[in-house]
Amino acid sequence: MKSSYREALRAGIRDAMLRDERVFLMGEDVGAYGGSFAVSLGLLEEFGPERIRDTPLSESGFVGAGIGAALGGMRPIVEIMTVNFSLLALDQIVNNAASLLHMSGGQFNVPVVIRMTTGAGRQLGAQHSHSLEGWYAHIPGLRILAPATLADARGMLWTALEDPDPVLIFEHGSLYNVTGELDDDAGPVDIDTAAVRRPGNDVSLITYGGTLPTVLDAAGQLANEGIDAEVLDLRTLRPLDDAAILTSARRTHRAVVVDEGWRSGSISAEISARITEQAFYDLDAPVGRVCSAEVPIPYSKQLELAALPSVERILAAAREAVGARG
Amino acid sequence: MTGSADVPGSHLDPAHGRHLLLQMLRVRRLEEKCVELYSAAKIRGFLHVYIGEEAVAAGVLESLAPEDAVVATYREHGHALLRGVPAGAILAEMYGFVEGCCIGRGGSMHLFDAATRFFGGNAIVAGGLPLAVGLALADKMAGRSRVTVCFFGEGAVAEGEFHESLNLAALWQLPVLFCCENNLYAMGTALGRSESQTDIALKAAAYEIAAWAVDGMDVLAVEETARRAVDAVRSGGGPHFLELRTYRFRAHSMFDPERYRDKAEVARWLERDPIVLLRAAMEAAGQLSAQDWEQLEADADAEVAAAVEFAEAGSPEPLEDLTRFVYSERGASPETGAGGGE
Ligand SMILES: Cc1ncc(C[n+]2csc(CCOP(=O)(O)OP(=O)(O)O)c2C)c(N)n1
Numbered sequence: 219m220k221s222s223y224r225e226a227l228r229a230g231i232r233d234a235m236l237r238d239e240r241v242f243l244m245g246e247d248v249g250a251y252g253g254s255f256a257v258s259l260g261l262l263e264e265f266g267p268e269r270i271r272d273t274p275l276s277e278s279g280f281v282g283a284g285i286g287a288a289l290g291g292m293r294p295i296v297e298i299m300t301v302n303f304s305l306l307a308l309d310q311i312v313n314n315a316a317s318l319l320h321m322s323g324g325q326f327n328v329p330v331v332i333r334m335t336t337g338a339g340r341q342l343g344a345q346h347s348h349s350l351e352g353w354y355a356h357i358p359g360l361r362i363l364a365p366a367t368l369a370d371a372r373g374m375l376w377t378a379l380e381d382p383d384p385v386l387i388f389e390h391g392s393l394y395n396v397t398g399e400l401d402d403d404a405g406p407v408d409i410d411t412a413a414v415r416r417p418g419n420d421v422s423l424i425t426y427g428g429t430l431p432t433v434l435d436a437a438g439q440l441a442n443e444g445i446d447a448e449v450l451d452l453r454t455l456r457p458l459d460d461a462a463i464l465t466s467a468r469r470t471h472r473a474v475v476v477d478e479g480w481r482s483g484s485i486s487a488e489i490s491a492r493i494t495e496q497a498f499y500d501l502d503a504p505v506g507r508v509c510s511a512e513v514p515i516p517y518s519k520q521l522e523l524a525a526l527p528s529v530e531r532i533l534a535a536a537r538e539a540v541g542a543r544g
Numbered sequence: 545m546t547g548s549a550d551v552p553g554s555h556l557d558p559a560h561g562r563h564l565l566l567q568m569l570r571v572r573r574l575e576e577k578c579v580e581l582y583s584a585a586k587i588r589g590f591l592h593v594y595i596g597e598e599a600v601a602a603g604v605l606e607s608l609a610p611e612d613a614v615v616a617t618y619r620e621h622g623h624a625l626l627r628g629v630p631a632g633a634i635l636a637e638m639y640g641f642v643e644g645c646c647i648g649r650g651g652s653m654h655l656f657d658a659a660t661r662f663f664g665g666n667a668i669v670a671g672g673l674p675l676a677v678g679l680a681l682a683d684k685m686a687g688r689s690r691v692t693v694c695f696f697g698e699g700a701v702a703e704g705e706f707h708e709s710l711n712l713a714a715l716w717q718l719p720v721l722f723c724c725e726n727n728l729y730a731m732g733t734a735l736g737r738s739e740s741q742t743d744i745a746l747k748a749a750a751y752e753i754a755a756w757a758v759d760g761m762d763v764l765a766v767e768e769t770a771r772r773a774v775d776a777v778r779s780g781g782g783p784h785f786l787e788l789r790t791y792r793f794r795a796h797s798m799f800d801p802e803r804y805r806d807k808a809e810v811a812r813w814l815e816r817d818p819i820v821l822l823r824a825a826m827e828a829a830g831q832l833s834a835q836d837w838e839q840l841e842a843d844a845d846a847e848v849a850a851a852v853e854f855a856e857a858g859s860p861e862p863l864e865d866l867t868r869f870v871y872s873e874r875g876a877s878p879e880t881g882a883g884g885g886e
Binding site: 246247250251252254272273274275276277278279302303306340341342343344345346511512513514516517518519520521524525 | 588589590640641646648649650651653654666667668669670671699700702703704705730731732733734737738739800801803804860861863865866867869870
């Protein structure tokens with residue numbers, strides 16, 4: 219069937235609500251407004267205000283309440299409008315959700331799922347354009363997901379809810395309107411492994427989330443130049459699927475990591491380090507990286523575009539890697 | 545501590561009345577143009593207009609001195625304009641051009657202007673309140689008798705920062721005037737659906753802050769109350785709080801289908817349009833002729849037309865400047881962020 223990314227997410231939420239009475243959705247404007255990105259549109263009518271629960275502007279409060287409800291036996295889906303506002307809930311996410319299991323000596327697990335929009339590209343200025351999923355991937359105790367395809371948008375949520383520990387799901391704002399074919403029987407998917415979205419032999423382009431379409435675009439153009447790029451979609455940023463990353467890098471002998479986050483201290487740095495630590499002698503070129511410029515994302519269009527990973531910059535990095543063929 | 549201001553405005557000076565009318569009209573016309581320009585894709589990103597709420601900024605800002613500071617939200621075009629940021633610089637900012645008040649780095653939600661001590665333009669709900677407290681702390685520590693005015697929506701009241709800021713300001717007796725623009729909705733969430741206690745002035749009073757609720761559609765009432773509050777703050781009376789009861793006539797932003805309120809409610813509030821109200825009152829009192837009104841409209845329109853022309857002639861910042869303004873450029877004089885000092 220035809221579906222948008224947004225509709226696939228909604229189908230995932232609906233499915234979870236129907237499967238398990240303990241599941242409920244809570245967040246700002248998820249109900250009466252219809253969801254700030256219209257993901258939850260229509261769910262209030264179907265499930266009522268107890269289970270599609272509008273919250274005040276109290277990110278720390280309602281994320282903490284979601285963590286508490288999870289401790290109390292519920293299976294909350296907490297929606298934070300965007301990753302930018304998750305910073306107001308950072309204390310609850312890091313000091314409570316991620317730490318309780320450990321601090322309690324394994325007694326209290328926190329089966330909460332926190333969804334949020336991430337990313338830049340819509341001229342929203344610095345305070346609305348962060349890509350901080352890589353930052354969250356720094357935190358032990360959290361599982362970090364970045365659905366980039368319709369099937370993952372549809373299927374990651376249920377598996378995340380079944381996880382006994384906190385899971386954060388990052389939905390890139392540029393993906394909501396992406397439309398395509400979704401299997402009629404699309405359902406839960408694994409949240410452990412990376413996926414090869416395009417097989418290739420010459421260079422591994424490693425990415426996730428909102429930049430996957432850009433990277434696939436670039437790979438298509440590279441094919442015209444006779445460069446056969448493999449595209450690996452990480453899907454899960456914590457724990458990273460080392461095996462998939464290393465298998466691909468060892469096979470193509472060249473890797474370029476594409477990440478909308480800033481480069482310094484980033485998930486791209488982590489991936490690059492793991493490749494050099496574990497596959498150094500298989501490489502024919504240094505690991506390349508295409509990240510956002512180290513600047514708060516500017517409003518003006520030309521500067522924003524220049525700051526973000528682009529097809530051109532990916533092409534350049536891939537060519538450089540391949541050009542360095544030993 | 546709480547209570548409504550008495551009804552002012554009976555002895556209005558006609559020239560002053562026309563001035564206030566013009567101030568509100570300037571904001572209205574500029575923002576109507578912004579909406580048009582947004583549809584024409586000249587302005588991008590999020591755009592939140594203040595249409596319907598103009599009496600609040602017009603009344604409050606009237607009582608400030610140039611050395612005072614203003615902190616506002618993403619719905620701040622009117623505050624910037626009335627604080628003295630040129631309309632052209634505001635519009636050019638929304639065009640993303642270097643001629644803008646933040647050289648195009650900020651956009652509609654992030655207007656800043658050191659010259660008028662306008663400290664944004666904050667797009668994180670309640671993010672401006674602690675800043676205002678800090679600005680006021682700096683003034684108090686330096687022995688300056690300045691006032692910091694902080695605007696925010698009633699949605700901010702649910703955030704921890706609201707409560708932390710009010711407590712700090714009261715505890716340290718800081719010269720801040722908190723102005724809560726209560727337009728009844730935070731995006732689609734009605735006040736009664738987000739607060740257990742909907743009397744916002746009462747919350748401020750709980751922090752031992754003098755708090756007054758005002759009809760935010762009556763610019764004269766706003767002005768008079770704000771003047772009293774600003775005077776009290778300036779003379780060392782500690783923080784004050786105004787709850788300005790108003791209404792946003794338009795959608796939350798350009799993407800809001802407005803499923804959460806009905807048209808009849810909007811229509812009822814449209815009858816309390818602050819511009820229409822003042823105009824009618826002045827006409828009834830024989831203080832505003834048809835010719836006067838036409839002149840005001842012509843003045844506001846001319847300013848907007850000039851601003852559009854200015855913005856249209858603007859230019860994009862060169863790409864090689866992308867990573868500027870991440871750290872201060874030593875030796876160079878600050879362009880926008882002159883800080884809270886002199
Ligand atoms: C911390 C934070 N959470 C959520 C948002 C998204 N958001 C932007 S405006 C808004 C509503 C705020 O309402 P209110 O404070 O009443 O101001 P108004 O828009 O009515 O002027 C929301 C939820 C945000 N910008 N910041």
